[in-house]
Amino acid sequence: MSSTTDTLFQAVEPRLDPYRLGRRVRTDHGGDGHFEPTGHGEGGPASKRVVVAYGFWIFILSDFVMFSAFFAAHAVLQSATAGGPSGPELFSPTSIAIETGCLLLSSFTCGLSAVATRARSLLWTEAALLVTGLLGAVFLVLEAHDFAAMVAAGAGPQRSAFLSSFFSVVGLHGLHVTAGLLWLGTMMAQVFAKGFRPNILRRLLCFNLFWHALDIIWVALFTIVYLIGLG
Amino acid sequence: MLGKLTWSAIPLDQPIPLFAGGGAFMIVLAVIAWAILSGRMGYLWREWITSVDHKRIGVMYVLLGLVMLLRGFVDAIMMRGQQAFAYHNNGFLPPEHYDQIFSAHGTIMIFFAAMPIMIGLMNFVVPLQLGIRDVAFPTLNSTSLWLTATGALLVNLSLIVGEFARTGWLPYPPLSELPYSPTVGVDYYDWSLLISGVGTLMTGINFVTTILKMRAPGMSYLRMPMFCWTALCSNLLIVAAFPILTATLAMLTLDRYLGFHFFTNTDGGNMMMFINLIWAWGHPEVYILVLPAFGIFSEVISTFSGKPLFGYRSMVLATLGICIVSFVVWLHHFFTMGAGGDVNAVFGIASSIIAVMTGVKIYNWLFTMYGGIIRFTTPMLYSIGFIVTFALGGMTGVLLAVVPADFLLHNSLFLVAHFHNVIIGGVLFAGLAGITYWFPKAFGFRLDERWGQAAFWCQLVGFYMVFVPLYVAGLLGMTRRLQHYDVAAWHPYVIAAGFGIFVLIGAAICQVIQIVVSIRDREKLRDELGDPWDGRSLEWSTTSPPPVFNFAVLPNVSGEEPYWEIKRRAILSQQLAAEPDYEAIELPRNSPTGFITAFFSTITGFALIWHIWWLVLLGIVGAYAVFVWFAWRDVEEYVIPAEEVARLERERRVIRQRWLDEHKQLARVAA
Numbered sequence: 001m002s003s004t005t006d007t008l009f010q011a012v013e014p015r016l017d018p019y020r021l022g023r024r025v026r027t028d029h030g031g032d033g034h035f036e037p038t039g040h041g042e043g044g045p046a047s048k049r050v051v052v053a054y055g056f057w058i059f060i061l062s063d064f065v066m067f068s069a070f071f072a073a074h075a076v077l078q079s080a081t082a083g084g085p086s087g088p089e090l091f092s093p094t095s096i097a098i099e100t101g102c103l104l105l106s107s108f109t110c111g112l113s114a115v116a117t118r119a120r121s122l123l124w125t126e127a128a129l130l131v132t133g134l135l136g137a138v139f140l141v142l143e144a145h146d147f148a149a150m151v152a153a154g155a156g157p158q159r160s161a162f163l164s165s166f167f168s169v170v171g172l173h174g175l176h177v178t179a180g181l182l183w184l185g186t187m188m189a190q191v192f193a194k195g196f197r198p199n200i201l202r203r204l205l206c207f208n209l210f211w212h213a214l215d216i217i218w219v220a221l222f223t224i225v226y227l228i229g230l231g
Numbered sequence: 232m233l234g235k236l237t238w239s240a241i242p243l244d245q246p247i248p249l250f251a252g253g254g255a256f257m258i259v260l261a262v263i264a265w266a267i268l269s270g271r272m273g274y275l276w277r278e279w280i281t282s283v284d285h286k287r288i289g290v291m292y293v294l295l296g297l298v299m300l301l302r303g304f305v306d307a308i309m310m311r312g313q314q315a316f317a318y319h320n321n322g323f324l325p326p327e328h329y330d331q332i333f334s335a336h337g338t339i340m341i342f343f344a345a346m347p348i349m350i351g352l353m354n355f356v357v358p359l360q361l362g363i364r365d366v367a368f369p370t371l372n373s374t375s376l377w378l379t380a381t382g383a384l385l386v387n388l389s390l391i392v393g394e395f396a397r398t399g400w401l402p403y404p405p406l407s408e409l410p411y412s413p414t415v416g417v418d419y420y421d422w423s424l425l426i427s428g429v430g431t432l433m434t435g436i437n438f439v440t441t442i443l444k445m446r447a448p449g450m451s452y453l454r455m456p457m458f459c460w461t462a463l464c465s466n467l468l469i470v471a472a473f474p475i476l477t478a479t480l481a482m483l484t485l486d487r488y489l490g491f492h493f494f495t496n497t498d499g500g501n502m503m504m505f506i507n508l509i510w511a512w513g514h515p516e517v518y519i520l521v522l523p524a525f526g527i528f529s530e531v532i533s534t535f536s537g538k539p540l541f542g543y544r545s546m547v548l549a550t551l552g553i554c555i556v557s558f559v560v561w562l563h564h565f566f567t568m569g570a571g572g573d574v575n576a577v578f579g580i581a582s583s584i585i586a587v588m589t590g591v592k593i594y595n596w597l598f599t600m601y602g603g604i605i606r607f608t609t610p611m612l613y614s615i616g617f618i619v620t621f622a623l624g625g626m627t628g629v630l631l632a633v634v635p636a637d638f639l640l641h642n643s644l645f646l647v648a649h650f651h652n653v654i655i656g657g658v659l660f661a662g663l664a665g666i667t668y669w670f671p672k673a674f675g676f677r678l679d680e681r682w683g684q685a686a687f688w689c690q691l692v693g694f695y696m697v698f699v700p701l702y703v704a705g706l707l708g709m710t711r712r713l714q715h716y717d718v719a720a721w722h723p724y725v726i727a728a729g730f731g732i733f734v735l736i737g738a739a740i741c742q743v744i745q746i747v748v749s750i751r752d753r754e755k756l757r758d759e760l761g762d763p764w765d766g767r768s769l770e771w772s773t774t775s776p777p778p779v780f781n782f783a784v785l786p787n788v789s790g791e792e793p794y795w796e797i798k799r800r801a802i803l804s805q806q807l808a809a810e811p812d813y814e815a816i817e818l819p820r821n822s823p824t825g826f827i828t829a830f831f832s833t834i835t836g837f838a839l840i841w842h843i844w845w846l847v848l849l850g851i852v853g854a855y856a857v858f859v860w861f862a863w864r865d866v867e868e869y870v871i872p873a874e875e876v877a878r879l880e881r882e883r884r885v886i887r888q889r890w891l892d893e894h895k896q897l898a899r900v901a902a
Contacts, residue, residue, distance in 0.1 A: 044363075045785075054440050055367055058440060059436050157490075
């Protein structure tokens with residue numbers, strides 16, 4: 001875990017996490033504060049916050065592997081236009097720029113929600129998450145609009161292998177954003193209904209990781225699909 | 232309304248799949264009816280189906296694997312039978328049916344027999360060996376199990392509703408594309424593997440996190456038992472490789488459902504890309520299966536030789552080395568498909584390097600046995616049988632890694648014999664050894680030795696009787712997957728292999744009898760102490776079966792063989808360690824989330840296969856609703872009070888103390 005997210009979420013959870021799996025229930029929450037298991041064999045199993053975030057990192061890595069298979073496919077099929085339109089004829093730099101702006105900005109507001117969570121501000125957490133979701137939705141609408149325009153122009157995924165892989169890799173990212181929005185809506189409802197309980201905090205941490213990971217994917221996608229494709 | 236699904240999907244004109252599928256269906260119905268009528272349904276639901284206990288999930292995984300092993304074995308019997316009869320005639324299986332059988336055999340054996348048995352053993356053993364109470368994500372673990380079961384269910388459903396793929400266990404395009412496979416066969420393959428693949432990936436994430444972040448106090452990396460190391464490497468490979476399988480099958484599905492052109496032979500599609508991608512998953516998959524097998528043999532050989540594992544650190548290094556190199560050898564599955572001499576040479580050499588690391592392991596096992604007091608129990612017999620068989624299989628593998636030789640041997644029965652040699656000799660033997668070895672820990676009584684050994688000898692002899700002739704037939708030029716043939720030189724070897732299968736049937740029968748006899752004689756075979764084999768790692772320090780929390784107090788680890796040290800100390804001092812303070816333990820509550828998710832996944836998968844779009848939507852909405860409902864619950868855990876922990880632990884201590892008293896002479900031997 002990066003040191004930034006680590007310190008951000010460190011403060012909001014007690015060092016002795018009573019929700020930890022299968023751990024002895026401590027009645028004395030103040031006692032033996034030196035006991036902080038790392039999971040590296042010193043003090044036993046790591047705290048649930050570490051375990052959950054770590055597991056989620058591994059999931060994100062596996063997701064990156066899946067994307068890399070699609071990126072590899074796109075690299076192979078990029079010139080397989082089968083007589084159909086190629087990248088430079090189809091991509092609209094303005095639209096891509098606005099989409100990129102929305103997504104990067106949404107990552108920023110997502111970060112703000114983490115700051116608000118740390119300050120235990122329900123209002124600002126919800127507000128920042130809402131803005132994040134709206135920016136994500138704008139991104140999706142723009143992307144869907146681009147897709148529809150391409151299909152209408154006879155450049156749908158059935159036209160050529162190049163367009164198949166283009167629609168798949170960009171669409172897969174879009175699908176992730178859609179899933180992220182569903183999750184975000186659910187999280188907003190949960191934060192509202194249940195407040196900052198330790199398990200809700202862990203989920204917010206995972207959501208943050210997920211949303212930033214989508215940004216990383218977009219940067220790779222922007223480079224491999226659009227920059228190289230336009231060049 | 233029902234998409235492509237009509238009455239003609241039921242193969243009323245083909246008696247074999249109809250009776251086989253119908254029979255299996257009736258057995259499942261009968262089991263459910265029996266459970267309901269005898270009032271056990273509630274128990275099954277509460278204690279097993281919704282269980283998030285890693286031990287029970289492990290047992291269910293192994294059970295699923297064993298049932299599917301029998302299912303895949305029936306396919307094997309039919310194939311051997313067909314080839315034995317189909318010399319100069321058509322045999323009893325028409326080509327379109329024979330093709331489905333060899334496809335289903337491979338798919339079922341790898342994904343739904345070998346994988347569940349290995350994952351099941353990891354589930355049961357790893358947390359116990361690490362000295363902890365459960366895996367990192369128990370509910371996710373249950374979901375993994377049931378998604379795997381969904382995949383198995385869909386594959387078997389293809390027996391009676393529709394048909395299975397005719398493409399082989401890896402659906403190479405363009406054969407698997409819509410124009411050449413227009414029926415639902417490939418769709419059954421795609422969706423069952425996409426769904427069960429998600430389950431496997433979640434298992435991988437779960438176990439990597441568990442092993443890296445949740446170990447008993449003091450258990451540093453180089454104190455982990457060998458099985459945990461191999462489980463770690465295997466799950467790292469799952470995390471790195473299974474997403475590639477998902478991506479590849481998703482591409483094939485897009486081609487088939489939405490007219491994309493990833494792998495078509497028109498409009499720019501690239502078939503070689505499928506073959507590269509599928510083997511970039513497929514080769515690591517081989518090691519996902521065989522690394523835990525190496526771990527099992529390490530545990531078994533060390534225990535039954537009465538010695539610590541020889542060269543533990545070199546074993547760890549060899550395992551990690553195989554884990555990494557397994558990712559750069561995938562091209563040896565298609566040397567003949569035009570990569571060129573230079574590329575082939577690189578991959579041929581990389582493939583041979585794996586043999587070096589496997590050789591390190593073989594020598595370590597041999598040196599572990601050297602000078603030990605060896606007990607020839609069933610698991611030990613499997614281990615010794617494995618060393619010999621696997622060394623042979625490895626040598627034919629090195630032969631196939633020599634590119635010019637591969638040009639002659641590829642696609643022949645020599646290749647088929649080679650990979651059965653390593654998978655049966657490696658993975659199946661390990662599965663059976665592991666099941667026999669840890670069975671008493673799971674159920675509290677040992678398996679019958681005589682029937683176990685009979686099964687082993689049938690297994691070993693049967694394996695050689697089937698596959699040595701197939702090696703020879705392959706050298707004589709017989710290609711794989713032949714529905715009939717008319718070369719006289721091959722005929723005697725095919726007949727010989729056909730006789731061998733009877734010995735393997737004998738092995739399966741012995742195996743079933745072994746379980747029945749053991750259940751009948753369970754009082755005689757009872758493992759009171761919890762340490763039936765004089766074991767060395769932590770799983771043997773708790774009772775058989777272990778309490779739901781595994782350990783009353785997390786053990787403190789100070790060496791490579793923590794339980795052996797505890798035991799030695801107790802024997803020398805003639806008393807157990809001082810009683811610790813017992814505290815209440817929190818454990819995750821059971822949850823039907825996994826089962827319900829799998830239920831909706833089954834519906835979604837079935838609907839996608841048959842193009843019933845409204846049902847697809849229903850399934851997805853249902854799965855999402857379950858997810859939110861699960862996320863909404865307030866109480867995630869329950870508490871076992873300290874008194875209850877103390878009561879159970881004291882019972883265990885009484886038995887251990889009695890054992891010490893009865894074995895006073897051991898103290899003198901140990902001293």
